[in-house]
Ligand code: SF4
């Protein structure tokens with residue numbers, strides 16, 4: 001194995017331990033597959049679980065080793081022997097909740113008052129991260145225009161976390177799409193994309209969600225389906241062709257479609273840092289859409305957030321169960337933010353946004369983390 005991926009792996013760059021590198025993890029997975037390493041080996045689980053799922057290794061591997069698929073399979077094998085307890089309570093609760101739409105709806109109803117209470121109770125560690133997932137009050141409420149016609153239906157794939165932790169982005173997406181003349185729809189029967197379960201070694205649960213989503217967008221056959229989080233988009237692109245042919249990540253869809261002249265944006269004299277999530281860079285291979293959309297706001301000063309190890313540290317369930325590793329991966333970026341003092345940090349991944357906002361707030365820095373669509377919708381001039 002050539003080792004070309006090693007310098008691109010955030011966990012290897014942090015620890016310089018071969019077990020925390022893609023090559024080391026592949027060797028462990030091979031050992032597991034060939035029976036040389038037992039599935040109940042705690043060291044094996046330790047190194048596999050520290051992988052952020054950033055897929056930087058996959059993106060640059062000259063042999064096209066399907067690293068993430070191997071990792072998903074290996075974690076499923078480890079889970080059969082070691083169970084899910086090692087992920088910790090908040091992470092397991094989150095997986096249970098997003099797998100049950102009824103529970104998720106209930107939590108999203110009580111989340112507002114609960115969040116208000118919890119923000120005033122001192123909690124530490126992974127529980128403070130769990131609290132960060134609870135939605136904060138929406139800063140802006142967007143007035144959605146009536147669709148010009150129902151001839152242009154378009155679906156928003158809201159994902160499990162959308163209504164729970166990212167309502168402002170969903171409202172912003174509706175505002176922009178309706179201003180472009182689309183008849184914006186949400187499917188009541190769509191469920192979580194399944195990415196969290198698949199990467200936590202629960203392929204059965206992930207496939208059940210996939211099956212539900214395949215028939216959830218039938219009311220308007222052929223209507224485009226837009227996902228608003230790059231993590232969901234990466235998973236949805238692995239669905240069967242009938243779905244993939246209708247699906248796009250919303251930023252790439254908007255940046256490659258002609259905008260109507262009606263869409264004008266108010267000027268903004270602010271510095272805005274751009275964060276490119278691993279899923280957007282390494283899986284969707286889209287390094288330009290966020291910047292090209294943000295550039296439509298007159299006066300905006302765009303700067304790129306540097307990520308010294310290539311990942312902000314929120315990958316997978318790390319947001320909840322390895323927040324210390326996540327914080328250290330974001331350290332260099334935080335220092336840069338303190339120096340540059342941007343007013344906003346834009347990111348198209350809700351997990352990354354929650355992680356970065358939590359670390360930024362802890363540091364006392366005044367920088368709001370928002371989805372690029374939110375800034376666009378806030379600056380959109382009424383027709
Ligand atoms: S995963 Fe690819 S880049 Fe990394 S060591 Fe193996 S062959 Fe080389």
Ligand code: SF4
Pocket residue numbers: 008009010011012020021022025050051052053054055056057058067
């Ligand atoms: S997915 Fe990311 S963290 Fe995991 S081995 Fe590959 S480069 Fe390292």
